[in-house]
Amino acid sequence: MDELSLTSFKTTAGKGHKPRSDARTKRRSSILHKDLAFLQPRMRVFQPKGQEMGEAAARPVAEPRLLSHRLFALEKKPSLSALKEYCTQVVDPKIYPLCESVCSNIPIYKSSGRHIDSLAIASALQDEWYHILLSGPGVFLLKGMYSDSLLDRSNRVFSSIIASEKSSSSSGGDHFAAAGNNDRIWNSFSKHCCADAASFMEYYSNPWLALACDAWLGPAYRITAQVNVVKPGGKAQVCHRDYHLGFQTAETAARYPRAVQVASQLLTLQGAVAHTDMPLDSGPTRILPFSQLFEQGYMAFRLPEFNQYFLENYVSLPLEKGDGIFFNPALFHAAGENVTTDLERCANLLQISSAFGKPMEAIDTLALVERCWEGLMGKYEKEGLSKEVETFVAAITEGYPFPTNLDKRPPAPGGMAPESEQDVVLRGLKEAWTSGAVMQVLRRMRADST
Numbered sequence: 001m002d003e004l005s006l007t008s009f010k011t012t013a014g015k016g017h018k019p020r021s022d023a024r025t026k027r028r029s030s031i032l033h034k035d036l037a038f039l040q041p042r043m044r045v046f047q048p049k050g051q052e053m054g055e056a057a058a059r060p061v062a063e064p065r066l067l068s069h070r071l072f073a074l075e076k077k078p079s080l081s082a083l084k085e086y087c088t089q090v091v092d093p094k095i096y097p098l099c100e101s102v103c104s105n106i107p108i109y110k111s112s113g114r115h116i117d118s119l120a121i122a123s124a125l126q127d128e129w130y131h132i133l134l135s136g137p138g139v140f141l142l143k144g145m146y147s148d149s150l151l152d153r154s155n156r157v158f159s160s161i162i163a164s165e166k167s168s169s170s171s172g173g174d175h176f177a178a179a180g181n182n183d184r185i186w187n188s189f190s191k192h193c194c195a196d197a198a199s200f201m202e203y204y205s206n207p208w209l210a211l212a213c214d215a216w217l218g219p220a221y222r223i224t225a226q227v228n229v230v231k232p233g234g235k236a237q238v239c240h241r242d243y244h245l246g247f248q249t250a251e252t253a254a255r256y257p258r259a260v261q262v263a264s265q266l267l268t269l270q271g272a273v274a275h276t277d278m279p280l281d282s283g284p285t286r287i288l289p290f291s292q293l294f295e296q297g298y299m300a301f302r303l304p305e306f307n308q309y310f311l312e313n314y315v316s317l318p319l320e321k322g323d324g325i326f327f328n329p330a331l332f333h334a335a336g337e338n339v340t341t342d343l344e345r346c347a348n349l350l351q352i353s354s355a356f357g358k359p360m361e362a363i364d365t366l367a368l369v370e371r372c373w374e375g376l377m378g379k380y381e382k383e384g385l386s387k388e389v390e391t392f393v394a395a396i397t398e399g400y401p402f403p404t405n406l407d408k409r410p411p412a413p414g415g416m417a418p419e420s421e422q423d424v425v426l427r428g429l430k431e432a433w434t435s436g437a438v439m440q441v442l443r444r445m446r447a448d449s450t
């Protein structure tokens, strides 16, 4: 059998790949990734000698298996040594000439004294940041992004929002801390605007923010933000990756093809603005540079041996009030423990989403479900959860619960995504709901999601 390789690029995404260990490869790995080659799965077909593609395609598929699996196997543990191979790289400061310094493998940039009105300077900075996020350590620090005076005004707004929310309702907690341990403002973006449009306008007019967002996502991005205040004694987060797949269970993540898992990191930029000084003992974000390069990372970060490796190898930089930090959402990271006795660590967490991933037309699920419920229930009663029933439910409902309103639909501590439309409809079928019942739950979900 001859092997006909349809692609000739160098890639690390193929089945059975073992990262090369020679020093030259380590040094070059950032260059190998620069053209997105690592996002492309190895695609190969096998073809008998002398046969045309058409003939080969018409023959029945025989053993051995001709194509690699499109999914990561849950039962097959990701390779810790592969992650180590990526994470033992060292940043070469010469690759990033505009950064002021590199500390603990994190390039540090200064916002002061740099004129990003100059297209040449802006473009050069974006080239460096793009490379850092995609192929380099996956994280950079922007010193002095915001002034003290603006953050003082914004902090007063945040404090009043927190006080107001505490007096009116009990918080549902956040992804990692039980209610009451930390203060969290879900959707601080909108609440900041409603509470004080003047400071909001100044905050989100910062051209450095647009420069960072555009460097990774291109234009037409959407900003969301959440404020997180970690009080003295606040515990560290567990090592994780972020939205999208970081919010799924391992079982759900495993259903997404390998290329989608890798490509999902291109859909989000994570950022955080320090609203207070964050000395090391207050627990600024712990980071594992280069870990975004590990293709199986979304399958790996929940495993104890990967968490242990993270705990033994993470880096963390003290931040000053006004610093911004931006990182690839696939980077292994975790907020640190606040071991101070008197410092409330406060950050505005920025999550910026790509324009892509949205459908071309708007679909009103509720109208479709209402019109079809009787027929769908009849089909379910006859067939049970057949492939046809599953296929139809997947066609008319949203299987993804985001975007949502995290105040009204908060994730439980340690929990992940809230219920989706698809989950509700499937639950309704199993529990033999009436049309009125399923519509009531879906309407509530819609109301609670805005």
Ligand SMILES: [Fe+2]
Pocket: 240, 241, 242, 333
């Ligand atoms: Fe995170």
